[in-house]
Amino acid sequence: MHPGFMVREVFLCRQPIDFRKGIGGLSAMVEQEFGGNVFGEALYAFINRRRDRLKILYWDRNGFCLWIKRLESDRFYWPDFHASGATVNLSAEQLRWLLDGYDLWAQKPHQKLNYTRAS
Numbered sequence: 001m002h003p004g005f006m007v008r009e010v011f012l013c014r015q016p017i018d019f020r021k022g023i024g025g026l027s028a029m030v031e032q033e034f035g036g037n038v039f040g041e042a043l044y045a046f047i048n049r050r051r052d053r054l055k056i057l058y059w060d061r062n063g064f065c066l067w068i069k070r071l072e073s074d075r076f077y078w079p080d081f082h083a084s085g086a087t088v089n090l091s092a093e094q095l096r097w098l099l100d101g102y103d104l105w106a107q108k109p110h111q112k113l114n115y116t117r118a119s
Helices: 023-033 092-099
Strands: 009-013 042-047 053-059 064-070 087-090
Touching: 009 092, 023 042, 023 053, 023 064, 042 092, 087 092
Parallel strands: 009 042
Antiparallel strands: 009 087, 042 053, 053 064
16 A cells, blocks of 8 residues: 555455456446445455455545455454344454454353452
């Protein structure tokens, strides 16, 4: 990515897409299906059916950028596309974890503790 590009939001498209789509098809999908602003400071991530390829679309000052990653022998973890909402919102840090192979949706928080007194 361009050194001056600031990631404000990351949106993952839950549904796998036809990977023949390029910048025109993906930007139209962002606007028409998600109601997103393709010219804002956001990244839009898309996955193929096999979950071994990922595309990220974003606007950088004066043009679109389309970033592609292909895994050779593994799969990306991706949110359930049957759940509510067409997209999932992530932080830039969570996107890095996803690209590194972490399953963000299987993580469980620490057990909640309830105390009535400190001593």
